[in-house]
Amino acid sequence: ARADNIDLVELMNEVVQEATFEVDAGSTPVAFATDADALDCASFRGNAEMLHRAVENVVRNAVRHTPPGGRIHITGKHDAVRREMKITIADEGPGVPATELESIFEPFVRGTTARGTSGHGLGLAIARKVVEAHGGSISASNRAAGGLVVEIRLPS
Secondary structure, eight states: OOOEEEEHHHHHHHHHHHHHHHSGGGSSOEEEEEOHHHHHSOEEEEOHHHHHHHHHHHHHHHHHHSOTTOOEEEEEEEETTTTEEEEEEEOOSOOOOGGGTTGGGSTTOOOTTOOSSOOOSOHHHHHHHHHHHTTOEEEEEEOTTSSEEEEEEEEO
């Protein structure tokens, strides 16, 4: 497998720019914030193209489920103790029933709260495959305020 030096902040900014461009006239703002530590340690090795696609799938999913006027919050943090990068993508959509939080990463599974008919439920499955191939993990939880939070952890 190809190993590039990946600048996580650069990768996230690219994904966010594309997502913002695709969202019609900014009806769903996509905001990316990172802490200063992430900037120092944001470089790691992996397949940049695959990781870009994985993160993009999660962000697109968030955009798809966030109602107009809602926001998508993306943060990047470096955990020096655990030696990993943590990317959090939170939307303001309906969230997912607790019983489905694990199965949304399975191929062809679409949550009961999935809006519209676009997609085959492959985006999150692909994201999981790519993240795990990089020695990382991906998980989902519901926000107390409503919406879904997807957390991607990658070794740094």
